[in-house]
């Protein structure tokens with residue numbers, strides 16, 4: 046605290062990102078990164094832009110990237126917004142579309158950045174409890190609201206929601222924006238992108254950080270009706286004209302174009318997930334159904350914090366959330382490659 050801080054800063058409760066330790070030979074299963082590197086075509090595209098043109102600002106509209114995203118999803122370029130990671134896109138969404146007189150609704154157990162943005166932008170919110178099976182029940186969102194946001198699949202549970210439930214919500218909730226944060230959608234969850242042209246209040250947010258292995262490049266995007274996109278552009282152009290640098294634009298385009306690599310790596314992650322779930326259940330873990338590149342699991346006889354600590358002593362890092370109490374006995378484990386999964390399973394076998 047300092048006399049120089051503004052009132053806003055004094056009142057903030059910032060997001061705490063997962064650890065990025067500098068330890069060698071670590072099996073890092075704590076921040077849902079992809080165990081496989083980006084496509085070799087992305088690396089080549091990045092090398093190709095390491096040249097004299099870096100002295101020039103990038104395209105403030107990221108026109109080539111927007112065109113590549115629009116083509117990929119069969120949308121118009123005016124239905125695409127891009128930003129510096131989906132966290133930045135989400136921040137603009139909260140400010141541009143979710144700040145209203147009525148409260149914003151989101152699940153009580155979800156991506157912990159949502160309440161942080163509410164704090165930053167002074168948005169009132171109401172947290173809707175997950176049901177007894179840790180699922181989002183969209184029937185519980187049928188109440189007056191200034192907007193609705195949830196991840197699909199949800200994080201940190203990993204549980205996916207079907208499109209039928211989402212469409213039922215969109216049919217009734219027509220007076221506020223519904224934002225679906227599809228950060229992990231490519232690992233076996235149905236995307237709502239196909240509904241965009243039918244529901245003008247639907248905004249879908251995605252990222253290249255997960256299934257495209259580009260967490261380090263920072264590219265995310267929102268897809269929706271052109272009026273929603275225009276609101277985001279207005280905020281972006283009041284904040285930072287150049288969120289996508291020359292590397293990010295070139296790498297992101299190459300990643301979207303290499304569909305074969307994307308398909309191969311996401312299938313490998315899903316196969317490792319299936320193997321891990323089987324092994325964990327055989328050891329007595331309860332594992333929630335996952336449509337993501339992580340699983341959420343608890344063991345009836347072993348304390349989650351202790352398990353996380355003992356794994357760390359074996360150089361394996363997973364994520365444990367002390368709060369809320371309802372999930373304090375769960376571990377969130379990112380799906381690693383085949384060898385990492387084997388080493389995790391071997392380590393757990395010595396502990397449970």
Ligand SMILES: Cc1ncc(COP(=O)(O)O)c(C=O)c1O
Nearest residue numbers: 130131132156196228252254265
């Ligand atoms: C649900 C969810 N949404 C969005 C993000 C942000 O991803 P990025 O800013 O890397 O695009 C994350 C990151 O872990 C996430 O878990």
